[in-house]
Each structure stands twice: as structure tokens, then as C-alpha cells.
Amino acid sequence: MGKAFGAVLIIITVVSTAVFFFHDFGGMSLWLPVDASEHGHGVDHQLMETMYGSGFLFVLSQILLGLFVWQASDRPQGWKYRIFPGGAKPMVISAILLVGIEILTLSFVGSKVWAGIYFTSAKPGALPIDVQAGQFAFYFRYAGVDGKFGALHPDKIDEGSGNFFGLDPRNDEAARDDIVVATMVIPVNREILLTLHSKDVIHSFYVRELRLQQDIVPGLMIPLHFTATKTGRYEIVCTQLCGLGHYQMKAYLEVKTQEEFDKWLKDQEAAQ
Amino acid sequence: MSEAAHQHGEPTGFIRKYIFSVDHKVIGLQYIGLGIVAVVIGMILSWLMRLHLGWSTLAIPGLEKLSPTGAPANVMTPEYYLSLMTMHGTLMVFFVLTNVPFAGFGNYFLPIQVGAPDMAFPRMNMMSFWVTFTAFLVLIAAFFVPGGPPLSGWTAYAPLSAVGESSGPGEGLGQTLWGLSIAIFCVAQLLGALNFIATTLDLRTKGMSLARMPFSTWAWFITSVIGLLAFAVLLPACILLVLDRVAGTSFFVPGGLVINDRMQPHTGGSPLLWQHLFWFFGHPEVYIAILPAIGIVSHILPAFLRKPLLGPRVLIGCLAAIGFLSYMVWGHHMFVSGMNPFSAILFSVPTLVITIPATIATLLWIGSVYGARIRFSCASLFCLGFISVFISGGISGFFLAQPSIDTYLHATYFVVAHFHFVMGVAAIFAMFAGIYFWLPKMVGRMMNETLGKIHFWLTFVGVYCIFMPMHYLGLAGNVRRYAAFTDDFLAPLVPVHQFITIAALITGAAQFIFLYNLVWSRFRGPKATENPWQATSLEWSTTSPPPFDNFGGRQLVVHQEPYLYGVEGSAGDYVMQTSPETVEAH
Amino acid sequence: MSDVDITTGMGHAGFMEESPYGIPSGKLAMWCFVISDAVTFSAVLFVYGYLRIGSPDWSTPFKFSPTILNGIVMTFILLTSSLTMLAAVEAAKAGRKSAGFGWLCATALLGALFATLHLFEWGRMIDDGWRLFQNPLGGSVHFGAAFFSITGLHLLHVVGGVCALAVIALGYRRGGYNSIDVEVTGIYWHFVDLVWMFVFPLVYLMNAQ
Structure with a gap:
């Protein structure tokens, strides 16, 4: 059952991610349309950054979950459980570091994009x-x-x-x-x-x-x-x-x- | 003590025993039962909506009988689509996601898990349920009034929701009933929250220190605190909305509105005021739905991993941090609402910060799975599925928390996918896990594992087929709350909607396997022993189902941490919380 | 409320874990209710502030006499009732039953007096043409909406409190309720008093001519 769960999870992850790379399906695009504005470039850039950053976290965590469940499936009776090396500490540290850095970057860059659209007023002659x-x-x-x-x-x-x-x-x-x-x-x-x-x-x-x-x-x-x-x-x-x-x-x-x-x-x- | 607590005595008549019962277990089952009724209605509504989105001219046999005006010749009108959508959202958020994981399981298991014979205020507890039930009836009544159910969505944005019938069918009596129903619901939740807090703090049995409480108890407790403050704001907001509708006030309606060429009598109100009040409640509400789910999963998982979770204190800290932060982020629902753009940054940062405790919790679960020998059962499969969908739903939060991206993705199917995954599906997976895990305790019979596993696989793959494509629809700019996709850029996307509809029909049908299993197991399932999962917390130290005063007059004494699994040297590899033996740390 | 005494958190120290606050459940629940209710009042006062700031034509109609004067008398009455409530709790704690009953009745009477004066005030305003949706002075219509809903919510609490006081007083004399119930009711009553200390300056004094 664990192998099935791991396999299904990995298939789901791969398929979900594949749509991102092949998003054009014969006239039906499952992606952003052409960008036709001056500030749109910043929005798209921000979106792609987020896509790569969080996409990495998504794939990594789903695959790890799938992998661990797969491993856990055919262990012998009387198996003595193992603790993740280092216990909870690496989890906390990696979450704070990985996600912390990501959200710091995203909010600094993203705020600039937002500010560019909304904190400025139109130039005279608009x-x-x-x-x-x-x-x-x-x-x-x-x-x-x-x-x-x-x-x-x-x-x-x-x-x-x-x-x-x-x-x-x-x-x-x-x-x-x-x-x-x-x-x-x-x-x-x-x-x-x-x-x-x-x-x-x-x-x-x-x-x-x-x-x-x-x-x-x-x-x-x-x-x-x-x-x-x-x-x-x-x-x-x-x-x-x-x-x-x-x-x-x-x-x-x-x-x-x-x-x-x-x-x-x-x-x-x-x-x- | 236990005598004193049950001074009201075990009732004998049917009505006092099963209807107006003060027993927290019966009340918990009543909440779960009400939740199941609501979820079945809500799911059928979503079927009808999905069919309409895939094939907008499709005649659905019998629909005309449900609403002759809403579906003439069995074809749904756009306004009826919106009505169904509003009712789907309201039923699911309030009567399913709030009622089952929090009020339902919480009522049943919180007192047992802390070793109490009942809630602190059993009669108030009974009252909360019946007030909730009244709210449910008032809401359902909206189906049968002239004009039908409201069409302003579960968020009921004013002025659409405040100006009355002229703004659309369903905006007459239906919308007023909606406002009343939610106000009544708030009262019930407030009473319930008081009861949960008092029970958790004051009724713990000897040895059950706060540190020894199970994750689920902690989650219900933290959720009660959130609910106490959140519903206290929604209650006056709904009353003011109803006043705008029936008493001619203008809290949420500005002046100079012209609807159907008629000037409205209101002046000077603010539509954004409603949004602030609603989302001040609305964001914490998301955590009211998901924190109990997190607690339930964290409680069930160790019993099947046969090892304790990593960092239990850290996990509880994460829950508390999420609860605390939930009050600072409501504005992220309003990035494009016309509020001051500077505040968007202020709301964005704490929203992104919430991802840190959420990520820590997720990594703790994944890390706990490492190195385990998992006992695969329906309960554990749904817990593992929960982790997966929680990740999928959480990740999209990174996008929506940023105003610059939200300006593109707001009100698209990306948002629909996000909240359905992270609060809808995740919480429902936790409910399934809870039912497969606790049903033996609640009714004394085991559920059928084969049917359960078929149910799990169909549901797990099904929800991904439904909600994963919605992210891509959102990225393509597919607007939500549309009854049909007639725009040039939306029409080509309809095949994806048809695919989602088919997936939703199959996944929905799979839920009937679950219902069948539930009913069959209730009467025909094999008898459950006292502790079928070899679990450690207090609910497994009593009979299945527990007697009226939970422990048959015994006063339990707690000696252990809640999740001692895989203990070496212990006879059964696990140590119950009530076991007095000395345990060495792993 | 008789469920309260089963879970008083006292007298079963040997069987249960200590409550972290060491207070009976009824009292804890009342404190929680007070917090939640304070949030409700804050929400309504927030609405009032939000609309007031957004309305350039806000009316400030209250004259010193009769409205503000009446308000001061009402404030005095409510403050006095808090004092009598305090006396009731003290008497109940000391086991002086008839004194406790007397003070409770006094509190209820003062509360009823407050409500009566308040209703007269409302009547006068309604006679002047104030409605939830109408401003006879031609300014912002939110004045009536805010005034009646805030004071109405408070009045509802006062009336509810008077009823509760009457029930508790009678029950206390007959022995159905004990000193803890009196104290719990006291928490509620002081809270209602405290809310008025916000309502009076915000809704009355700030709208004086």
C-alpha cells in the first residue's frame, strides 16, 4: 500500500509539474497571455520567481513524502523506528531559512513591483x-x-x-x-x-x-x-x-x- | 467528582437521550450528523454547478422541480447558478468545515481526551447545537422563499447583499435569511468556544498537565480562542447587514446608487467597511477550519507510524503562532478592493510569515514519516493524503500573499483551487481520517477497510484531478463565479472545465461508497475492542462506545506523554497515557 | 448555571489537575464571554468611527440639558450600581445572605432605573425625528444608525443583566445559587458598566453641541 501511495503521489507531482512546462495544448493555452503593459513585465517576473521558488518546495516536499512512505512500506515485523537525523531541529531551521529567505526576497522585490503600479501617480499628460x-x-x-x-x-x-x-x-x-x-x-x-x-x-x-x-x-x-x-x-x-x-x-x-x-x-x- | 459532574444523571427517555441530550458524545454525533447532511447537500450543489460549467445548456432532469424559476425546462439560469454557489460556500464553510472537525469531533473527544466526564457546561453545550441547527434551518429555508437563495456569494459583499431585491433575484428574503442564519450561527459558536475553553482548562483529570494534552485537544483549544474573537465580529457585522436590508440604515451602502434606473434611498455608507469586518472574521475562519484538522491528523498519525511525531512542542507552538497571526492578515483578501495600496504591503508581510509555522508543521510530519514502519489503514492513508493536499494548497498561498501577483490572480480559479485544497479538501481528509479512526470508538464497530481504501484512492486521485487543473485555469486568467464561459478567451478553456466536471462527478460518487460504508459498519461492522489501533490517549482507555460518564465512574490518572509509541521494553510497544510504568526516552 | 458548581475548580483538588488560573469554570467562562463581548462592542464602535470619519456632515446635536445632563445622571446611576454589586459580592462571600440579597436587588433596581432613563432619552430623540435611517438636522444619517445600534446593544446588555440579577437574587435567597454565581454575575455587571464608560464619551460627549 505504501508503494502504491508513493508511486501515485510521485505521478501526481510529475503530471502537475509537467503542465507547467508544456502549457500549450493545441490552441488552448494554460498559461498567462501575452503581456501588453509596461508594468506587466515586473508582475510576470515576480510570478515566475515565485513559481520556481515555491515549485521547488512543492516538488521537493511531495517527493520526499512519497519516498518516505514508499520506504516505510516493506519493513519487517518488529522494526525499530528511526528518528530523522537531528530530530526536529533541521526541520525548523530549514523551514525558517528556506521559506524565510524566499519570503524576504519575494516581499522586497514584490513590494517594488506593487509600488511601481500603485504608489506612483500618473504623469502629467496622461x-x-x-x-x-x-x-x-x-x-x-x-x-x-x-x-x-x-x-x-x-x-x-x-x-x-x-x-x-x-x-x-x-x-x-x-x-x-x-x-x-x-x-x-x-x-x-x-x-x-x-x-x-x-x-x-x-x-x-x-x-x-x-x-x-x-x-x-x-x-x-x-x-x-x-x-x-x-x-x-x-x-x-x-x-x-x-x-x-x-x-x-x-x-x-x-x-x-x-x-x-x-x-x-x-x-x-x-x-x- | 464524576458523580458530581453527572449529577444530572443518565437520562432514560428517547428525547432526553438522543434529541435534547446534554451528553457531549451525543451532541458531538449530532454535530457530525448535521455536518454530513450539509456536506451531502453542498456536494450535490457542486455537482449541479460543475455540470452547468461544463455544459451550460444541459438539461438536468428534475431540476425544474427544485426551482421552477431557477431552472425553467430543467436548464439552470445564470442567477440560479450563483444562488447554488452561494449556498454551497455557506453550507461548506460554516456547517461542514466549522461544524465537523471543530464542534463535532471536539465535542465528542475533547472531554474524553482530558479525562473529564462531560463538558464544563453540558446544558449550554446542548443549546449551542440546537442554535446551530436553527441557523441551518433558517439557511435552508432560503431555498424555498420567493426569489430563491441569495446570489451574492458566501462573502456577501455589500452593496449587492445590502440593497434588497432590486439588485437581483434571491437578494430579497433569501439574503435576509442568510444574514440571520449566520448571526445565529455566530451565537452558537461563541457558546461552544466558551465551553471548550473552560473544559480544557478546568476539567483535566489528575496528571493531565497542559503539556500532556494530545495535539487534537490543543488544536480545539486554540481554535476556540480564535473562534471566540472572530465570531464576535461577524455577529454584529451580520446584524448591521440585516439592518441595512430591513431597517433602512446605510452602514454598507453609499449614496447615489442607481439600480434598474432607480435611485436607492441609502446615503453615506461604505462597502469596504463590510469587507473589513467580514474578513477580520473570514481569515481566522480559515484557521478555525484547518487547525482542528491539523490537530486531528497529528493525533492519528503517530498511532500508525508507531512512533511519536518530531518536535511535539514545536508543532503546538506552530498552531498557536498560526492562530495569533491569523488576526493580522485579513487585508490580503482585499488587495484589489480599493483600500489604501500602502496597507497591502502591511498585510502581505504577515501573510507570508504565516507560511513559516505552516512549513515547519509540514516538515515535522514528513520528517516523522521517515524511518517508520507504517500500518496502512484508511485512517493513516487519509492522514498521509492530508499532508499531500495541505502542501499543494499551501504552496499556492505564496502567490496570493503577494499583492503584485494577486493583482493578476485575484478572483480567478487559482484562488478557487487554493482555498479548496488548503481548507476544503485538507479539512475533509482530516474528517475522513477522524471518522475511520474514531468510528470504532463512537459506535463500537469497525469500518470496512476494503471499501475505505477504494474510497481513499478514488478521492485522493479525484481531488487532484479536480483542483490541480484549476491552478492552470487561474493562471490563464479564468475568472471565478461565472455561470458560463462566453468570453473569447474563456471559451477555449471549457474542455478543461468539462474534464474537471467529470472528475468531480466520479469523486463525488465515491463519497457514496463512504456513506454506505458508514451505515453498513454502524449496524454490521465487526465489534470494536476497547483499543483497536493500539493507541495511547485517554479515549482508548474506556469502552467502545464509552459509557454515559465516559469512564464508568473511574477517575483516570495520567502518567505519560500522549504519544509513546515504539517504546522498547514495553509489552505492547506502546504505553498508554494512563499506564503508571516508567518509560525511558527513546 | 447550576452546572457551575460541579466544576468549580475547588474542592476536587485531589482528583483533578489544577486550573492554570485557579478560578471556577463559571468565572472563567464569564471572563471569556467578557473578552468576546468586548470584541463585539469594539467592532460596533469601529463601525461608528469609520463612518464618522467618512462623513463630513456629521451632526453633533446633544445639548447639555437635557441630553448630556441625563447622561451624567445615568452614568452616576450605573456607577452606583457597580458599587452595590460589589457590596453584594462581598456580602455573599461573607455568607451574609439577606444583605447579599438586598444589595443584588438594589443593583437590579438601579439597572432598571438606568434603562428607564435611557428609554425616555430614546423616546425624546424619536419625538425629535431621529430614526435609524433619518437625521432631522439634515446631516449624516449614520448618526441615528450608530446612536441607536450602539446604545441599543448596550441597553440590551443592561436589560439582560437586570433579568439575570433578578433571577440570581431570588435563587440566591432560596439557596439555588451560591456566592460564586453572585460573583460571576458581578463580573458581567461591571463589564456592562465599563462599556458604558466608553459609550458615554464616544457617543454622547463627542456629539455634544
């Missing part, structure tokens, strides 16, 4: 985009020609007439040229400053390729800044349970070249 989340859609707002966002009036929100943000163009000059769209279009290699807010419950803004996830909390205006480095079309999905349509709540993010973006913006302004 493109501001206002994001409104609601059951079950995202809407994006650009300031328009005047570069100013109109004020938000929750009481004026009316999905039927397309006033998703609760703008008041009649009385509010800044709101008149605001561009509201359902797909977020941004220029590549330019910093974007999002202001996230929700009109009803908590939603979340998640773009895999940007390595970004941020809850959108009603009552708060949460800033989030990033720079996309690759053009393409990515999905923005909601990751915070927000009600029955949660699984369908998504939008697209289109990263265009500066020229394409300018043209798009001009078309939108003209349409206002």
Missing part, C-alpha cells in the same frame, strides 16, 4: 478616461475637445436614453462634448489614467494582458494608470460578483497606434 461600471456593462468617457469632464449626477442616469453617466449637457457646458463609448480605445505607449466608479454594486476592472485588476467600488473614485505597449484587441471583464449577469459583463479594449487613435477620436468628436 490620457484621462472615465470608467462607469453598472449591472452589467462598462462605459468609457473621454473629455472631448474642451479637455474637461462634465459633472456626474446619479439622479440623471437613464439607460433608456443612453445617459449612462448621468450627465447634464443642458446646464453643464463641460458635459456637452464628452464622448461616451462602450469600447475603450487607447493609443499605444501612452500613459492612460482611468478613474473608476460604479453606479450600483461593486464591479471589477480586469484585463489579463495588462496584468491589471481593480475593484470598482460605488461611492469611491478609484484612479488607475497604465501604459499599453502592444496594439491589439483585449477583453475587459468584471471579476467581482455583481449579480445575475456577472458572467456576461465585459467590454473590449482596443489599443491602436497614435495615428489610428487620433483618427478615431476625431470621428467620435465629429459624431457628438
Whole structure:
């Protein structure tokens, strides 16, 4: 029975680890998608470091367990048990050293990555985009020609007439040229400053390729800044349970070249 | 003393004996029984959920009868999926993972292991169970109210959970019942924790010094202390949530919300406040589930290794350290919640530090397996399986403890895999180990080992097939709590979900082998002797099952450390705690 | 509570391991309850602080007369009741039964007086238009929510305590409860008093005009 346990455990460990090395299964990738943001590199690096460090611990401890159980299976009657050389001390020391060093490294490096994303503010000249989340859609707002966002009036929100943000163009000059769209279009290699807010419950803004996830909390205006480095079309999905349509709540993010973006913006302004 | 303790006397009527019993053993069995009912419901819910995730248009025969609105034409609606998910989480976390390893086994064996005739407050003990049972009924009632069960998940994040029906079906009466049920549950747990603490400290028999208490007793004791403080916060939090729902307060609901084009009447509350209160309870709750499991496994393992564990004091120290640290880390559930990003670092560091005592404990188990001649039985197999899944589940904690990685992995299946392995499967393995090990004591009959081993192998391989792929789904960005995977990047991953579903169906079916074994053994199993495993702690110094006052009027005196196995020169290679012989150190 | 005396931790020294604190189980459990309940009150006070800091339009409506004055009288009554409780415990320990019973009754009466004054206070505020969800002054609605839930939780403890005191007093006179039960009830009552020492400054004085 012990041999079986050891063998099964080692097979499980090998198979689990193998998926990590061969994660592409004919069009189905069980791995992170391409990284399309400036800070994403740091996140990926941190993740790989953790993967190797903790993967080593995983394989080592599972194999040791399997091995010891295997050994323990065919010992003779009247076997006199042996104590692990050194007793508990090497366990404690190795745990503190191995794990201690790992977590020290991880938290120092990891904190830097985190700080790079969240402790900095957007540079002047970043493109501001206002994001409104609601059951079950995202809407994006650009300031328009005047570069100013109109004020938000929750009481004026009316999905039927397309006033998703609760703008008041009649009385509010800044709101008149605001561009509201359902797909977020941004220029590549330019910093974007999002202001996230929700009109009803908590939603979340998640773009895999940007390595970004941020809850959108009603009552708060949460800033989030990033720079996309690759053009393409990515999905923005909601990751915070927000009600029955949660699984369908998504939008697209289109990263265009500066020229394409300018043209798009001009078309939108003209349409206002 | 024992007469005094049982001044209430052995009851004779059926109701006083089996229903409103003050006997801790009956109460322990009641908790375990309630846990089994809850786990069967919870598992069937997970089957339905898994089927829906694999084949989202599949008609499941009979589902319409369960909920005509939730499953018209037997096909589950997305909102019903969320309702089932909420009920699955709530049932499993509260009524299984908290009830069985802690309240169930704890009630049955804590007094016996310290040599007491009963709990310190037997009537309060009975009350805790019946309060728990009431909480269970209130929760189950949510299935049958208009709108069905709540859909805001077991974390019930406000404002979704606080603004009422307009935010979704199930957010009406169902969510209110949820809040009430959890509040009632908290009261029961608080009463239970008081009782455990008083029993452990005050009712130990002569010679049972704190240092001689078994690991399981220590774990139940430490868990009680954690529970005493954690449930004390969830209780007011749930009451405030219910007030928001029914009395018009705005604790957790900010102003200016527009739901279905209607302005909500609330103003000025904070959704993050609920998250802080919930996770201040929620993280310790994880340890309320896993510490008793660790204690149970550490208690059972030596009996089958036939040697004491390495560093018993260190292991208890680890449990205490984990319990202490559990109060400083709740914010790691909230890295992306919009709380101050500086605090993310503050919460990340103690979270990573918890891995140190957890790793020490794991290495102590692995090191103890070295050089043993293991007696393989279902109990020991589940203990070894526990170590393996505890490692697998613990390792992924390294990722999630770091805010920079969590920003990618948060709310993906990576998290689902992590907590299912480390608190779900690990604790359930400990429960299985506990039942295979202690059932002979509890009902006086042995379980069938062959069926048990089939159950073990199917379960062990099964859980890896279910949860290992989920890590990779998470790494691919597969979002959790989705009723179907319609996004462009999620659709190609559906075959993996189908594989998981099949694995879950098989693994779930294997649990019926266990249930069959349980029922069969209860009535037909071979009679158990007083000490079938040749174990040393006090529960094996009495008959199987123990008499009403546990030791038949005897007052046991403890002379030994709890795990003297493989002792040279002793007649049976082991020395009971009650044995007065002199033992030399190995 | 009669289970308490079986596990008093006293009188069975020869049969059991010493309790590390050397106190009866009932007392230990009450201390544990007090710790747990203190955490509950802390949570509610934390909610109050959190919302208050987050509300720029917080109202501070309490005038010295009648509200604060009433609060001071209530504080005085509750403090006095702690004193009478102390006397009850002393009397019970010394075995002076009728004195113990008298002091217990006095404590219960003072507690009931406190609750009555508190309810009048509530009535006055409700007449002024304060509700859990409504602020008649137009400021933050959390004032009513915080005020009524914190003081309500405390009031619940006082009322529960008065009932417990009455039961213990009667039982003690008849011999169903002993001096330890009186002492355990005393721990609870002092705790309720102590909580008020936090509630009064935080909820009343900090909201004075």
C-alpha cells in the first residue's frame, strides 16, 4: 500500500509539474497571455520567481513524502523506528531559512513591483478616461475637445436614453462634448489614467494582458494608470460578483497606434 | 467528582437521550450528523454547478422541480447558478468545515481526551447545537422563499447583499435569511468556544498537565480562542447587514446608487467597511477550519507510524503562532478592493510569515514519516493524503500573499483551487481520517477497510484531478463565479472545465461508497475492542462506545506523554497515557 | 448555571489537575464571554468611527440639558450600581445572605432605573425625528444608525443583566445559587458598566453641541 501511495503521489507531482512546462495544448493555452503593459513585465517576473521558488518546495516536499512512505512500506515485523537525523531541529531551521529567505526576497522585490503600479501617480499628460461600471456593462468617457469632464449626477442616469453617466449637457457646458463609448480605445505607449466608479454594486476592472485588476467600488473614485505597449484587441471583464449577469459583463479594449487613435477620436468628436 | 459532574444523571427517555441530550458524545454525533447532511447537500450543489460549467445548456432532469424559476425546462439560469454557489460556500464553510472537525469531533473527544466526564457546561453545550441547527434551518429555508437563495456569494459583499431585491433575484428574503442564519450561527459558536475553553482548562483529570494534552485537544483549544474573537465580529457585522436590508440604515451602502434606473434611498455608507469586518472574521475562519484538522491528523498519525511525531512542542507552538497571526492578515483578501495600496504591503508581510509555522508543521510530519514502519489503514492513508493536499494548497498561498501577483490572480480559479485544497479538501481528509479512526470508538464497530481504501484512492486521485487543473485555469486568467464561459478567451478553456466536471462527478460518487460504508459498519461492522489501533490517549482507555460518564465512574490518572509509541521494553510497544510504568526516552 | 458548581475548580483538588488560573469554570467562562463581548462592542464602535470619519456632515446635536445632563445622571446611576454589586459580592462571600440579597436587588433596581432613563432619552430623540435611517438636522444619517445600534446593544446588555440579577437574587435567597454565581454575575455587571464608560464619551460627549 505504501508503494502504491508513493508511486501515485510521485505521478501526481510529475503530471502537475509537467503542465507547467508544456502549457500549450493545441490552441488552448494554460498559461498567462501575452503581456501588453509596461508594468506587466515586473508582475510576470515576480510570478515566475515565485513559481520556481515555491515549485521547488512543492516538488521537493511531495517527493520526499512519497519516498518516505514508499520506504516505510516493506519493513519487517518488529522494526525499530528511526528518528530523522537531528530530530526536529533541521526541520525548523530549514523551514525558517528556506521559506524565510524566499519570503524576504519575494516581499522586497514584490513590494517594488506593487509600488511601481500603485504608489506612483500618473504623469502629467496622461490620457484621462472615465470608467462607469453598472449591472452589467462598462462605459468609457473621454473629455472631448474642451479637455474637461462634465459633472456626474446619479439622479440623471437613464439607460433608456443612453445617459449612462448621468450627465447634464443642458446646464453643464463641460458635459456637452464628452464622448461616451462602450469600447475603450487607447493609443499605444501612452500613459492612460482611468478613474473608476460604479453606479450600483461593486464591479471589477480586469484585463489579463495588462496584468491589471481593480475593484470598482460605488461611492469611491478609484484612479488607475497604465501604459499599453502592444496594439491589439483585449477583453475587459468584471471579476467581482455583481449579480445575475456577472458572467456576461465585459467590454473590449482596443489599443491602436497614435495615428489610428487620433483618427478615431476625431470621428467620435465629429459624431457628438 | 464524576458523580458530581453527572449529577444530572443518565437520562432514560428517547428525547432526553438522543434529541435534547446534554451528553457531549451525543451532541458531538449530532454535530457530525448535521455536518454530513450539509456536506451531502453542498456536494450535490457542486455537482449541479460543475455540470452547468461544463455544459451550460444541459438539461438536468428534475431540476425544474427544485426551482421552477431557477431552472425553467430543467436548464439552470445564470442567477440560479450563483444562488447554488452561494449556498454551497455557506453550507461548506460554516456547517461542514466549522461544524465537523471543530464542534463535532471536539465535542465528542475533547472531554474524553482530558479525562473529564462531560463538558464544563453540558446544558449550554446542548443549546449551542440546537442554535446551530436553527441557523441551518433558517439557511435552508432560503431555498424555498420567493426569489430563491441569495446570489451574492458566501462573502456577501455589500452593496449587492445590502440593497434588497432590486439588485437581483434571491437578494430579497433569501439574503435576509442568510444574514440571520449566520448571526445565529455566530451565537452558537461563541457558546461552544466558551465551553471548550473552560473544559480544557478546568476539567483535566489528575496528571493531565497542559503539556500532556494530545495535539487534537490543543488544536480545539486554540481554535476556540480564535473562534471566540472572530465570531464576535461577524455577529454584529451580520446584524448591521440585516439592518441595512430591513431597517433602512446605510452602514454598507453609499449614496447615489442607481439600480434598474432607480435611485436607492441609502446615503453615506461604505462597502469596504463590510469587507473589513467580514474578513477580520473570514481569515481566522480559515484557521478555525484547518487547525482542528491539523490537530486531528497529528493525533492519528503517530498511532500508525508507531512512533511519536518530531518536535511535539514545536508543532503546538506552530498552531498557536498560526492562530495569533491569523488576526493580522485579513487585508490580503482585499488587495484589489480599493483600500489604501500602502496597507497591502502591511498585510502581505504577515501573510507570508504565516507560511513559516505552516512549513515547519509540514516538515515535522514528513520528517516523522521517515524511518517508520507504517500500518496502512484508511485512517493513516487519509492522514498521509492530508499532508499531500495541505502542501499543494499551501504552496499556492505564496502567490496570493503577494499583492503584485494577486493583482493578476485575484478572483480567478487559482484562488478557487487554493482555498479548496488548503481548507476544503485538507479539512475533509482530516474528517475522513477522524471518522475511520474514531468510528470504532463512537459506535463500537469497525469500518470496512476494503471499501475505505477504494474510497481513499478514488478521492485522493479525484481531488487532484479536480483542483490541480484549476491552478492552470487561474493562471490563464479564468475568472471565478461565472455561470458560463462566453468570453473569447474563456471559451477555449471549457474542455478543461468539462474534464474537471467529470472528475468531480466520479469523486463525488465515491463519497457514496463512504456513506454506505458508514451505515453498513454502524449496524454490521465487526465489534470494536476497547483499543483497536493500539493507541495511547485517554479515549482508548474506556469502552467502545464509552459509557454515559465516559469512564464508568473511574477517575483516570495520567502518567505519560500522549504519544509513546515504539517504546522498547514495553509489552505492547506502546504505553498508554494512563499506564503508571516508567518509560525511558527513546 | 447550576452546572457551575460541579466544576468549580475547588474542592476536587485531589482528583483533578489544577486550573492554570485557579478560578471556577463559571468565572472563567464569564471572563471569556467578557473578552468576546468586548470584541463585539469594539467592532460596533469601529463601525461608528469609520463612518464618522467618512462623513463630513456629521451632526453633533446633544445639548447639555437635557441630553448630556441625563447622561451624567445615568452614568452616576450605573456607577452606583457597580458599587452595590460589589457590596453584594462581598456580602455573599461573607455568607451574609439577606444583605447579599438586598444589595443584588438594589443593583437590579438601579439597572432598571438606568434603562428607564435611557428609554425616555430614546423616546425624546424619536419625538425629535431621529430614526435609524433619518437625521432631522439634515446631516449624516449614520448618526441615528450608530446612536441607536450602539446604545441599543448596550441597553440590551443592561436589560439582560437586570433579568439575570433578578433571577440570581431570588435563587440566591432560596439557596439555588451560591456566592460564586453572585460573583460571576458581578463580573458581567461591571463589564456592562465599563462599556458604558466608553459609550458615554464616544457617543454622547463627542456629539455634544
